[in-house]
Amino acid sequence: MGWHSLLPGLLLCLPLATGWTTSKCLLTEGSQLPLVSRYFSLCPVSQVSFLATCLSVTNLTQTLAAVPRTIEGLCLSGSVSSLPPDAFSAFPRLKFLGLNLHLTQLLPGALRGLGQLQKLSFVDHPLKKNPLFLPPEAFADLISLQRLYISGPCLNKKAGIRLPRSLQWLAIKNGCLQDVGELAGMFPDLVQGSSSRDPWTLHMLDLSFSQGLTMASPGSLQGLQLETLNLDRTRLEAAKVKALGLQKLDILSAQLTAMAELPAEAVAHFKLQELNVGSNKIRNISQEALASCRSLKILNLPSTGLSKLPPGLLAAMPRLQRLNLAGNQVQSPTLCMNETRDVSGLMTLNLASNGLRVLPPGTFSCLPHLRELLLQDNQLLSLEGQIFQNLQQLETLNLDKNPLLNLGKNWLTALPALTTLSLLDTQISLSPDPGFWGAETLHTLKLNLPSLPAPAVLSLPMYLTSLELHAASGLKHWKLSPNVFPFLENLTIGGRGLRLEVQNASEVFPALRQLSLLQNSLEAFCSQDTSNIFLWQLPKLQSLKIWGAGSHSRPCLITGLPSLQLLKLESLQSITQPRAVQLEELVGELPQLQALQLSNTGLKSLSATAFQRLASLRVLALYTEKDLVLHDSLREYSPQMPKYIYILHSPLACQCANAWVEPWVKQSTLTYIQILGPQLCPAEAGEPAKHSLFSFLWSHCPQTLELKLFLASSALVFLLIALPLFQEARNSWIPYLKALFRLWLQGRRGQGNEGKRFLFDVFVSHCRQDQGWVIEELLSALEGLLPAGLGLHLCLPDRDFEPGKDVVDNVVDSMVSSRVILCVLSGQALCDPRCRLELHLATSLLLAAPFPPRLLLAFLEPISRHQLPGYHRLARLLRRGDYCLWPEEDERKDGFWAWLRSKLGAARLGVGWHM
């Protein structure tokens, strides 16, 4: 970015006093939510553009003051007992609000101004049963509210809370509800009563996890129309729902309740379309019950202890589309009694985890419409040829976790529509026969490779778009057949030791976009020479995830993937021999990379080198890395750093090298940096860590470091810091802006004018109290004639300023006309507003001008951080060594002059050039 576009941007930022990092809140954009999702479990809404989560909130006003006004999602956890009026009215764009605050009350008007809010949730500890007082008009302003979740707190049974008409989901979970009828007192709108309006309709009434819920007073929800009623993990008998007086109910869910038989009467009463009664001890379905279930389209009976299916199950439910019988003991599923009659419209059948050993021929003969058949986790050894007869429309077949050994030559020929086949954890031996994989429609395949005997050729269908391969350890190289997979987009490889004999991956997988390497030795994909780089140079690859490739050797450098946008590296450390890694050893040239997530990779140091090769990086998320050192080269590089940096549960090392981090984090306006998780240091070696990192660094790192800090910190931030200083100097900031503007103009004029002539060699900034030193020591040494002096032309404010001209103008013009600016600093100088002004202007000039003067600092006395309020964040552009301390001892003064001479020489101040 050119400086001339940067500067006006900076001026716009001026009212911000600090960076936008807030200590308790984590900000993210919806599209990046998956990278930091574990902090957003309270509001997992990636549809919103910008969201914040704040932890350990105790003072709401204080916490929210640091949250940007434009957020659309906000989750707060901590302890705040009551919400004051207008608590969130500063956030008019909020669409999602999640509160886990141990609230006991909302004052009237607490949710005022949230006209766009769509989801609101109140969460509290499920066992504490804290009461929550909501005023009747609490939600009056929420005209867009669609979902209201109250999980944990107990509402007053007579609260009489009005609900917005837009509400579609209402969840009252984990609370004190004992009788469904209590809802009528809490939310009178739900029941048809006094008002003669249309009946209320909800998509979902979720009362799950209300352990005390046992009753349903007859008629208590008279007139309410529901699509779904969820009673999972309550103790209410589902049969009692019938009496509530609901006008409509389509879906009833009652999993893990005390139910002992199918709630057939309720099904028949409401003509239910879907019934979910998993994890109840039903064991047996009687014919009478079955006869009441004609209306069902979806029946979920997982883990219900069924060992036998009632005869005529499918015939009794002519509309049934999905049947889930997973986790039962149905060893011989007699679904199809008569081979051709009683054809069912079933589309999904789940028989997973039933201990099935054999499937008699004709088991699925009455299911010509079946699309999805799930048979994973059974004891199937073989599949007889005729078993899939009639499944002309089957698209998905899952046979994972079966000891399948032998499959016939053409075992899939009966499945002309099959697109997705899963064969993980089987003992299948692959046949290279052309017909083995059935029709060409097969595009998604999951497979594990048998460990014995290992054929050298792995024959796969050519038209795959998605492939998942797992292999046990110790396998030889596999040669792929065919040798091009022109449509393969997603490839997952799992299991240590699988090596594909692929010379040029971009030829074999020209369309690959997503690659996941799980539990896999990354070495198989890495060059074995000294460079250690990732070998699969795939031009279209967009996402690469590597998980669990622990190895003792050098890390594999991921580089040269021109389209890569997302890279996740996780658990790359060898447990026995952990190894310290630098970011530039993990990632190389990845010009399109936008998001990088590292977790447990052994990363110890971050420096600008790595970021220079990641020009598009927007988000960096680090999890569970230990003893990180952020190299101070990052400060120089700040403006180009990723917009979001998350350092989460990754303690920084207790080393002085990290001392610059705190001011940077606090002031950075371009990068959002969040460091979350305990950051503790021991007071002395061997003691338990209990001091917070930054206060530890503050007190333990020596003065020299402070000086370095002083000399090298974010220049961008400097501008912001300067503002209060000027107010302090009883100038309004207008003159300062004016000076900046003049600098900017001067810089513009000077652009492209490298050979310009300067009026002065050195502009000397000093305060009146230090004038003696300047005149006695400096002037004679610099202005004196050769050889004793340097014969330079100095600009001293009192001597050389144009009389009558505005001070600011004078300072700016003189600085711009000088090759070098020398600031003479002492404790007194730092108290003098004009010295500060000059110092600030000098550093601004360094930023703004294309050929800035060189800035040198001469300290007349050691200056500690405490004497440098705000100054330690000064000029990042100063190179190290551009400052020197004037020594008290005469014999060391030569050193000072030598320094000054060499610096002036380095600024190309020859004797011959000047006027």
Ligand SMILES: *[C@@H]1O[C@H](CO)[C@@H](O)[C@H](O)[C@H]1NC(C)=O
């Ligand atoms: C919360 O913080 C604000 C601003 O910092 C302060 O004025 C207020 O007194 C604090 N409230 C409590 C309850 O501490």
Ligand SMILES: *[C@@H]1O[C@H](CO)[C@@H](O)[C@H](O)[C@H]1NC(C)=O
């Ligand atoms: C299932 O119910 C039938 C009657 O409907 C009964 O004959 C049978 O014994 C029951 N089986 C079990 C295991 O309870």
Ligand SMILES: *[C@@H]1O[C@H](CO)[C@@H](O)[C@H](O)[C@H]1NC(C)=O
């Ligand atoms: C099968 O069909 C025959 C007639 O085709 C019928 O007699 C028999 O009862 C049916 N069996 C069952 C279990 O429905």
Ligand SMILES: *[C@@H]1O[C@H](CO)[C@@H](O)[C@H](O)[C@H]1NC(C)=O
């Ligand atoms: C590849 O995987 C992604 C996400 O896992 C999925 O959205 C996409 O549809 C898959 N593509 C194919 C061709 O299966």
Ligand SMILES: *[C@@H]1O[C@H](CO)[C@@H](O)[C@H](O)[C@H]1NC(C)=O
């Ligand atoms: C790999 O194949 C691509 C496409 O055919 C080709 O451009 C590239 O040069 C090959 N690379 C190597 C190392 O053979």
